[in-house]
Amino acid sequence: MVDGKQPKTLYDKVFDAHVVHKADDNDSYLIYIDRHIVHEVTSPQAFEGLVNAGRQVRRTDCTLATVDHNIPTESRKNFKSTDTFIKERDSRLQVKTLEQNVKIHKIPFFGMTQAEQGIVHVIGPEQGFTLPGTTVVCGDSHTSTHGAFGCLAFGIGTSEVEHVLATQTIIQTKSKNMRILVKGKLKPGVTSKDLMLHIIGVIGTAGGTGCVMEFAGEAIEDLSIEARMSMCNMSIEAGARAGMIKPDEKTFQYLKGRPLAPKGEEWEKGVAFWKTLFSDPDAKFDEEVIIDANEIAPTITWGTSPQDALPITASVPDPSKVDDPTKKSGMERALFYMGLKPNVQLESIEIDKVFIGSCTNSRIEDLRNAAAVVKGHKIAPNVIRAMVVPGSGLVKRQAQKEGLDRIFEEAGFEWREAGCSMCLGMNPDILQPHERCASTSNRNFEGRQGPLGRTHLMSPAMAAAAGIKGRLTDIRKFEYKNGDMAKIEVEETEEDQVLQDETYDHKEPTQPPEATEDAANDKVDDIPVSTSTKVASAPAGMKPFVTLTGIGAPLDKANVDTDAIIPKQFLKTIKRTGLKNGLFYEWRFTKGDDNNDKPTDFVLNVDPWTKAEVLVVGGDNFGCGSSREHAPWALKDFGIKSIIAPSFGDIFYNNCFKNGLLPIRVEKNIITDTLLPIAKAGGKLTVDLPSQTISDEKGNVLVDNFEIESFRKHCLVNGLDDIGLTLQLEDYITKYEDIRKTKYSFWEGGSSLLNSATPYKEQKPISTYNSIHQNW
Ligand SMILES: CC(C)[C@H](C(=O)O)[C@@H](O)C(=O)O
Numbered sequence: 001m002v003d004g005k006q007p008k009t010l011y012d013k014v015f016d017a018h019v020v021h022k023a024d025d026n027d028s029y030l031i032y033i034d035r036h037i038v039h040e041v042t043s044p045q046a047f048e049g050l051v052n053a054g055r056q057v058r059r060t061d062c063t064l065a066t067v068d069h070n071i072p073t074e075s076r077k078n079f080k081s082t083d084t085f086i087k088e089r090d091s092r093l094q095v096k097t098l099e100q101n102v103k104i105h106k107i108p109f110f111g112m113t114q115a116e117q118g119i120v121h122v123i124g125p126e127q128g129f130t131l132p133g134t135t136v137v138c139g140d141s142h143t144s145t146h147g148a149f150g151c152l153a154f155g156i157g158t159s160e161v162e163h164v165l166a167t168q169t170i171i172q173t174k175s176k177n178m179r180i181l182v183k184g185k186l187k188p189g190v191t192s193k194d195l196m197l198h199i200i201g202v203i204g205t206a207g208g209t210g211c212v213m214e215f216a217g218e219a220i221e222d223l224s225i226e227a228r229m230s231m232c233n234m235s236i237e238a239g240a241r242a243g244m245i246k247p248d249e250k251t252f253q254y255l256k257g258r259p260l261a262p263k264g265e266e267w268e269k270g271v272a273f274w275k276t277l278f279s280d281p282d283a284k285f286d287e288e289v290i291i292d293a294n295e296i297a298p299t300i301t302w303g304t305s306p307q308d309a310l311p312i313t314a315s316v317p318d319p320s321k322v323d324d325p326t327k328k329s330g331m332e333r334a335l336f337y338m339g340l341k342p343n344v345q346l347e348s349i350e351i352d353k354v355f356i357g358s359c360t361n362s363r364i365e366d367l368r369n370a371a372a373v374v375k376g377h378k379i380a381p382n383v384i385r386a387m388v389v390p391g392s393g394l395v396k397r398q399a400q401k402e403g404l405d406r407i408f409e410e411a412g413f414e415w416r417e418a419g420c421s422m423c424l425g426m427n428p429d430i431l432q433p434h435e436r437c438a439s440t441s442n443r444n445f446e447g448r449q450g451p452l453g454r455t456h457l458m459s460p461a462m463a464a465a466a467g468i469k470g471r472l473t474d475i476r477k478f479e480y481k482n483g484d485m486a487k488i489e490v491e492e493t494e495e496d497q498v499l500q501d502e503t504y505d506h507k508e509p510t511q512p513p514e515a516t517e518d519a520a521n522d523k524v525d526d527i528p529v530s531t532s533t534k535v536a537s538a539p540a541g542m543k544p545f546v547t548l549t550g551i552g553a554p555l556d557k558a559n560v561d562t563d564a565i566i567p568k569q570f571l572k573t574i575k576r577t578g579l580k581n582g583l584f585y586e587w588r589f590t591k592g593d594d595n596n597d598k599p600t601d602f603v604l605n606v607d608p609w610t611k612a613e614v615l616v617v618g619g620d621n622f623g624c625g626s627s628r629e630h631a632p633w634a635l636k637d638f639g640i641k642s643i644i645a646p647s648f649g650d651i652f653y654n655n656c657f658k659n660g661l662l663p664i665r666v667e668k669n670i671i672t673d674t675l676l677p678i679a680k681a682g683g684k685l686t687v688d689l690p691s692q693t694i695s696d697e698k699g700n701v702l703v704d705n706f707e708i709e710s711f712r713k714h715c716l717v718n719g720l721d722d723i724g725l726t727l728q729l730e731d732y733i734t735k736y737e738d739i740r741k742t743k744y745s746f747w748e749g750g751s752s753l754l755n756s757a758t759p760y761k762e763q764k765p766i767s768t769y770n771s772i773h774q775n776w
């Protein structure tokens with residue numbers, strides 16, 4: 001007990017500070033959202049829903065938008081307009097849709113002509129928009145990154161983006177508390193990326209399911225803020241709802257003076273509150289994992305899941321030594337996909353490409369670490385391409401001031417513009433089939449960096465070393481030239497701070513860009529900007545879910561990620577429908593000799609399962625990874641209405657309910673022994689939501705009283721739009737906002753501090769842009 005109060009974890013404290021309303025009859029809370037970051041991929045349908053329902057963005061000052069996933073990373077020196085710069089039509093349409101939406105809704109926005117543009121999870125902290133103790137959401141799974149500041153930060157689906165835009169709140173149930181205690185110190189050459197890959201290797205990609213994961217211990221306290229961001233970033237890869245690290249002096253130092261951080265008395269008031277944000281000594285954690293930092297070597301992945309992590313000194317694992325048949329076949333498939341033979345030394349594996357970038361590792365420290373390795377060397381002759389992609393224009397500019405761009409270019413690396421780049425290949429940066437990449441990104445799923453591309457995840461220093469040696473390399477054996485490592489460490493100078501502040505000089509409001517011919521070709525009129533005042537807003541026509549009798553399709557696989565459910569090329573739509581063919585695309589189709597799609601024998605291509613309405617999944621963690629709501633949209637388009645699995649990725653699980661799909665958690669042995677055999681025989685299953693049962697065709701109850709939160713059940717059975725329900729709680733939201741204005745006044749202001757007169761910045765040609773952008 002602390003002062004007579006129940007001890008709380010960091011998560012409990014931040015959660016409790018944001019409760020707007022708690023219904024008496026269920027487990028759901030309405031919590032307030034302080035920071036909402038928006039990008040072009042997951043927002044179009046949300047804005048469309050908002051407009052169609054005649055609703056408005058409640059707090060533009062709590063919202064910040066940028067473009068990152070679709071944009072090419074080639075030089076913007078000759079940037080004239082979005083129309084001419086983005087060649088690929090669907091990417092262009094998504095970017096232009098966001099440009100249009102921020103203009104209509106007056107949302108602060110960093111476009112491609114601004115140095116502040118960058119990956120959502122890089123720019124939030126960089127601007128000081130991310131502040132300790134805040135709730136931060138974004139339609140993106142790696143929103144967990146912001147937890148490094150002691151925020152409760154998590155990814156949401158597009159329906160929830162709409163919910164936040166309309167109400168500035170979100171409906172949540174309480175997650176479990178998990179602590180990852182990292183004792184001791186990391187050894188030289190071992191970074192936070194190695195530590196995180198090691199942790200995921202130990203607990204697995206479903207290890208954190210249902211939990212908010214706090215990282216604590218000496219090794220975590222020793223980490224820089226940027227290194228802490230890399231850890232929290234990948235907590236989603238460990239299945240957690242969010243990752244958190246308590247704020248400390250390093251956190252305050254990092255944030256002080258950033259453009260959107262509070263100033264003067266508000267700063268002091270904020271720091272006083274932020275210092276209370278730690279887990280009380282007696283706080284109870286539902287789960288705890290203890291990691292010994294001393295034991296960790298530089299770590300890389302060998303397979304197609306982030307949990308396939310091993311020390312660089314190890315060899316490729318051997319499936320013949322594995323007894324569990326599901327594990328064994330998963331390993332065989334991963335080795336086949338990765339083109340690897342068992343028992344080969346990891347260090348002997350040659351690579352084709354290097355990618356240094358992504359929201360995990362594209363910040364200034366990452367680039368410094370990689371540059372220290374590269375300096376004075378040249379990339380190996382077998383390396384076809386090596387690229388460095390800074391996380392934001394400001395990171396790029398800082399790196400250029402330090403001369404890192406020249407170090408990379410002299411070594412044969414390409415120096416690019418900010419964006420997601422080859423992390424997921426929604427833009428021109430992709431791997432060719434069978435190319436092997438040393439990558440600092442966070443996901444090594446099949447096809448992630450390009451169809452049939454092979455990804456090995458690692459730290460920036462290790463990726464740089466792989467580029468120089470032409471093969472996976474133990475950084476501890478790498479020869480740095482001229483002892484340059486230490487010199488690379490450059491503190492941010494006063495001058496940098498001035499430059500950042502200058503960026504926020506108040507400017508005259510700009511006019512919206514003129515439509516060009518190219519824009520007309522894109523049918524910009526299709527962009528949903530209707531001013532209709534219809535009130536119903538159930539996403540994509542949500543129907544009540546009561547009982548369902550349908551064919552069950554068997555899918556006996558674990559860790560089916562949302563990249564596999566709907567690959568990246570289908571994310572470029574601005575609609576919620578039309579995704580049927582994209583469902584499990586890489587598994588359902590192969591290219592025929594004529595280069596047309598040829599159906600494979602994947603279960604959903606074979607009768608009777610072409611008509612399946614229930615998906616019966618044998619393995620854990622279905623729908624892990626990305627927050628793309630396109631996954632339930634595609635399943636729904638195919639005709640699937642309910643998914644049964646032992647466990648689900650958290651965001652996917654949530655997204656299903658928003659679209660009238662019912663995900664049901666059932667014990668693995670019941671699925672394996674009872675449900676999968678029925679599905680394999682082409683039998684039907686009856687899912688009865690009111691009685692929470694699953695039965696066979698004869699009416700035998702196979703699963704009794706499956707678990708479902710009462711609020712979710714209520715909404716599904718009645719086909720209710722939860723935005724409408726939340727808006728009925730308007731009085732509570734207003735009351736919370738009144739309290740927030742005084743109690744948490746240091747969180748007020750938000751993105752409106754950027755430039756209150758200029759919510760939308762025109763995409764001017766670079767050549768005419770003002771002087772502070774001359775470094776492009
Ligand atoms: C596009 C977005 C939905 C997705 C995510 O949620 O993670 C992307 O950022 C990714 O990394 O796959």
Ligand code: SF4
Nearest residue numbers: 142358359420423424
């Ligand atoms: S994981 Fe990759 S694609 Fe997703 S936000 Fe980060 S950089 Fe962008």
